[in-house]
Each structure stands twice: as structure tokens, then as C-alpha cells.
Amino acid sequence: MRVWRKGLLLGVCLVLLLAVKAASAQSEGVVLVLRLKGPLTPVMVQYLERGLATAQQQHDALVVLELDTPGGGITLMEKMVQDIRNSPVPVVVYVAPRGAMAGSAGALVTLAGHWAAMAPETAIGAASPVGPQGGDLGKTMEAKVKAILEALARSLAARRGPKAVQAAEKMVGEAQALSAEEAHRVGLVDFLAPSLDDLLHQMAGQSTTTVAGEVTLPPSLEAVPLPPTIGESFFHTLTDPNIVFILLGLGVQALLIALWHPANWPAWFVGVASLLLAAYGLSLLPVNWVGLAFLLLSFAMFALDVKAHTHGALTAAGLAAFIFGALTLFNTPAALPGQRVSVPLVVGSGLAVAVVSMGVVALALRAQQRPVQTGEARVRTLVGKIGEARTAITPRQSGTVQVGGELWTAVLAPGATAVASGDLVEVVEVRGVHLVVRPVSGDATPVVE
Structure with a gap:
């Protein structure tokens, strides 16, 4: 009899424990945190899509997209806007940390969120379109693109009130930028939050409408970050102008060595692989092709100096062409902040390439002066x-x-x-x-x- 009573008591306790756990699970919501920093790239789009799919599979309560970007291409922006607006899991775009921006295309990505938030000392706006290389689009094309982007901005800001719609139009039509406080004052963003914890505290219990219908956030929210995969991190690194510049220089130097020593297969592999990786980065960055031409000219001068017997004159000219080409490689009006090659890196790389080339010239001269034994x-x-x-x-x-x-x-x-x-x-x-x-x-x- 006692055993039966103990078993019954144990069963009741187990049921109560499961009920408490279920109630706790309902009252606490998991928030998946994605972090995007830098100009928009295809890798960022893939990361966003993976994060939204993960949140849907895990039945997470909310996705936080922590954003710090100077902008990017219109095509990438449109894809990110579509992904966010078609997500059944609500998304809040949070411009953070302090000093961050949602510039150009990033402003429209921010407006695409079911909620928008900004940290103090951040900025949003300046979303006027420019040409692929930073030049003018032409009056007709500029008018068309602006009209489309203004319509998109109006539709994304419509639920935030007339002042927000007016501010969104000016961000596109007049390249206007707003501080976090100004954006919040006109209703362009919903929350001002100095930290992620503060943002989640303000959002607890808020309601919004997604493609899945009306969604109400639970009263307790717990942030869980989603780190990028190794592949995403690797390909995102390849969009860094400094990395592209290093790969370009390494690839050409390795191929020059391979041409002088055709049996040196590691040089062939390093050269071809480096140039292929550099080509990936060049395809995504605004490139000044004059700068690229000067870089190739510099390497041609380094190679010719071995045969031309100019005693370093071509190497000196090649060094000047190398530095000029590197400094202008990504120097276009379309280049966003952070899309320039570091000047110390350019000077240091130029000197290193010149020293290596002079060494090759010296070895070649020594070999030419050595008597041939037969x-x-x-x-x-x-x-x-x-x-x-x-x-x-x-x-x-x-x-x-x-x-x-x-x-x-x-x-x-x-x-x-x-x-x-x-x-x-x-x-x-x-x-x-x-x-x-x-x-x-x-x-x-x-x-x-």
C-alpha cells in the first residue's frame, strides 16, 4: 500500500514538473541574433537566409539582425528585403553598436524589419543610387531607379506614419541621413536601445504581423547568437580590399617564379589559386581598372628587368607603377567606407616586391657571369x-x-x-x-x- 502511494505521489510530482516546464517554455522565447558588418555581399545574403531558415525550424520567437553597413548593391538589398518581409518569424533590424550606420542600401534593409531599432550615436540614410563604378546613372536611368527606390521606401515606411514616409523618401531622393534620435522622433525606427539586452526588454510582449499572421512576443526573451560558418567567414574575408590586394600580388609573383621555373608546381598552384580567389573579390568590389592595369604593368617591368639588363631601372619604375596602381585599385566614387587598400600595406608590399625582384635580378646576373661548364x-x-x-x-x-x-x-x-x-x-x-x-x-x- 505504501509503495502504491509513493508511486502515485511520484507520478503527480512528475506531471506538475512537466507542466511547469511547459509553462516556462511558453513564457520564455528564444531570440536568434545575426550580425552583419561591412558592405553588403552575397555571403551576407546567404547568412541571412540561413538564419531565417534556422529560426523557422527551431520555432524561435524573434530574429535580431544587428546591422552595421555603409550599403551595397541594389540587387543584394532587394534580396535581403524580400527575405525579411517573407519571414514567418518576426525580424527586428538593430543598427548597432554605437558608431554603426545603416547607410545607403542598409537604410532600406532596416525599414524592411517588422521592427526597427537603433543604438545611440548611430545613423541611417543617404540611400540615393549611383552607378556601378560610382559615376552618374544618366538622367533617365537615375529618375527610374530613384522612383523605384522611393516607392519601396514608402511602402516599407507606410505602417510607421506619414512623417516616417516623408523621411524615407528624402533618404532616397535627397540622400538625407538621420541620427538615431532624429529617426526615432519621426517614427522611422521603433526603439532606441543602448544594448541588445535593453532592446529585448523593451520588445517583450510586443505584437506585429508577418506572413504567418499576427505574432505576439513572449514576456521573456533570451538571445542566442548564430555564428557564421567557416565557409561564410572565408568568402566574406575575400571581399576585403586588403586581402584581395595581397592575393593579387602573391598570385602574380608566384606565376612569375613558375614561368622562370616551369617544373616548380607549388608556384603554379599558389599563383593560380591566389588569382582565382582575388578574381572572386574583384567581381564583388568597385574596381578602378586603370589601377589594375598599372599593377599588371608593374609586374611586367619586374619580370623584364631580369632579361633587359637595366640594373634595376625597370624595377624602380615598376615599384612606382605598383604603388600608384594599388592606391587607385579601389579608388572609385562607388567605393564605400572600408573599401580602400591600406596605405602602409601598399608601401610595405611594394618594397617587399621590389626587394624580391632585385634579388632575382642579382641572381640572374650572377648566373650570366658564371662560366659555363661543359x-x-x-x-x-x-x-x-x-x-x-x-x-x-x-x-x-x-x-x-x-x-x-x-x-x-x-x-x-x-x-x-x-x-x-x-x-x-x-x-x-x-x-x-x-x-x-x-x-x-x-x-x-x-x-x-
């Missing part, structure tokens, strides 16, 4: 050299050895023991086109020339 004089230098057996050599069977970077047919010296492939051998005599060798201890070092 015939019997060349053969005599092989005696006493250490090489490596490429095949087995026995007293009855010849084999192949590598000495000084060359392959030779070899036979064993009288009385010498058999040699296995990979063993070290010493050249004791040259007989015509054959070497006479004997095995040596493993402490010796093969000769490389």
Missing part, C-alpha cells in the same frame, strides 16, 4: 658528389641515380654492396655516360644544384 670539365665535378638512388642497383644490374638535379645511369664500384631505391650514393668515377657509385652512410646529404 663536356669533360663538367663531368669531373661529379666525382665525389653525393646523390640518391632512384632504382635499386646490384653488382649485376645497373640503375638510376639523381646527382645535382640530374638523372644518370649508374653501376656499382667493384666490391661495393647493393643499393636500394632511396639510398644515398657517392660518385667515384665517370665512365662515358655512366656513373660508378658506392653506397654511403645515411648522414650524408645529396647535392642539389
Whole structure:
């Protein structure tokens, strides 16, 4: 009887515990936090889409998109706006931390959120369109693009009131920018929050409408960050102008080395891989093609100096072309803040490339001045050299050895023991086109020339 009562009591406690846990789960909502920093890129769009899909699968209460961007392409902006507006999980776009901005296309991404929030000392706006390379669109095209973007801004700001709609139109039509306090005053953003915790505290219990219908946030919200994957981080790094510049210089230098030494496959691999990665970054960044042409010209001068015997004159000219090309590579009106190559990096890289090129020139001159050894004089230098057996050599069977970077047919010296492939051998005599060798201890070092 006591056992039965204890079992019943235990069951009741278990049911109560599950009920309390379920009630707690309903009262606490998970908030998935995404962080986007820098100019808009395709990788950011993929990260946003993955975050929204993850939030939907996990039935999260809210997605916070923490944004700090100077802007980006219209196509990328439109895709992000579509993803946010079609998300069944409500999204709040939070311009943070202090000093951050939602500039240009980022302003429209902010308005696309079901809620918009800004930290103090942040800014939003300046969303007027420009050409792909920063030039004028032309009056007709500019009027068309502005009309489309103004209509999008009005539709996104319509639920925030007439003052917000007017401010949104001016952000596109007149490139107007607003501080966080100004944006909040006209209703362009819903919350001013110095921190994420404060924002979630203000949003608890708020309601909005998504494609899934009306959604009310729970009274307790818990933030869970979603870090980018290794692939997303890697490809996002490739949109950094400094990284693109380094890859471009490394790739061309490696290919120059490969052209002088065609058998050097690591140089071929590094050169081609670096240029392919640089090409990915160049395809996403506003490039000044004159700067790129000067960079290629500089590397051509470095290469020609090895053959032209100008004693460094072409290298000096190449250094000047290199620095000019690097400084103008991303120097276009369309380049956003942060899309410039670091000046110290340019100067340091230029000096490093010039030193390497001068070293190659010096080695080439030394090689040209060295007397060429042929015939019997060349053969005599092989005696006493250490090489490596490429095949087995026995007293009855010849084999192949590598000495000084060359392959030779070899036979064993009288009385010498058999040699296995990979063993070290010493050249004791040259007989015509054959070497006479004997095995040596493993402490010796093969000769490389």
C-alpha cells in the first residue's frame, strides 16, 4: 500500500514538473541574433537566409539582425528585403553598436524589419543610387531607379506614419541621413536601445504581423547568437580590399617564379589559386581598372628587368607603377567606407616586391657571369658528389641515380654492396655516360644544384 502511494505521489510530482516546464517554455522565447558588418555581399545574403531558415525550424520567437553597413548593391538589398518581409518569424533590424550606420542600401534593409531599432550615436540614410563604378546613372536611368527606390521606401515606411514616409523618401531622393534620435522622433525606427539586452526588454510582449499572421512576443526573451560558418567567414574575408590586394600580388609573383621555373608546381598552384580567389573579390568590389592595369604593368617591368639588363631601372619604375596602381585599385566614387587598400600595406608590399625582384635580378646576373661548364670539365665535378638512388642497383644490374638535379645511369664500384631505391650514393668515377657509385652512410646529404 505504501509503495502504491509513493508511486502515485511520484507520478503527480512528475506531471506538475512537466507542466511547469511547459509553462516556462511558453513564457520564455528564444531570440536568434545575426550580425552583419561591412558592405553588403552575397555571403551576407546567404547568412541571412540561413538564419531565417534556422529560426523557422527551431520555432524561435524573434530574429535580431544587428546591422552595421555603409550599403551595397541594389540587387543584394532587394534580396535581403524580400527575405525579411517573407519571414514567418518576426525580424527586428538593430543598427548597432554605437558608431554603426545603416547607410545607403542598409537604410532600406532596416525599414524592411517588422521592427526597427537603433543604438545611440548611430545613423541611417543617404540611400540615393549611383552607378556601378560610382559615376552618374544618366538622367533617365537615375529618375527610374530613384522612383523605384522611393516607392519601396514608402511602402516599407507606410505602417510607421506619414512623417516616417516623408523621411524615407528624402533618404532616397535627397540622400538625407538621420541620427538615431532624429529617426526615432519621426517614427522611422521603433526603439532606441543602448544594448541588445535593453532592446529585448523593451520588445517583450510586443505584437506585429508577418506572413504567418499576427505574432505576439513572449514576456521573456533570451538571445542566442548564430555564428557564421567557416565557409561564410572565408568568402566574406575575400571581399576585403586588403586581402584581395595581397592575393593579387602573391598570385602574380608566384606565376612569375613558375614561368622562370616551369617544373616548380607549388608556384603554379599558389599563383593560380591566389588569382582565382582575388578574381572572386574583384567581381564583388568597385574596381578602378586603370589601377589594375598599372599593377599588371608593374609586374611586367619586374619580370623584364631580369632579361633587359637595366640594373634595376625597370624595377624602380615598376615599384612606382605598383604603388600608384594599388592606391587607385579601389579608388572609385562607388567605393564605400572600408573599401580602400591600406596605405602602409601598399608601401610595405611594394618594397617587399621590389626587394624580391632585385634579388632575382642579382641572381640572374650572377648566373650570366658564371662560366659555363661543359663536356669533360663538367663531368669531373661529379666525382665525389653525393646523390640518391632512384632504382635499386646490384653488382649485376645497373640503375638510376639523381646527382645535382640530374638523372644518370649508374653501376656499382667493384666490391661495393647493393643499393636500394632511396639510398644515398657517392660518385667515384665517370665512365662515358655512366656513373660508378658506392653506397654511403645515411648522414650524408645529396647535392642539389
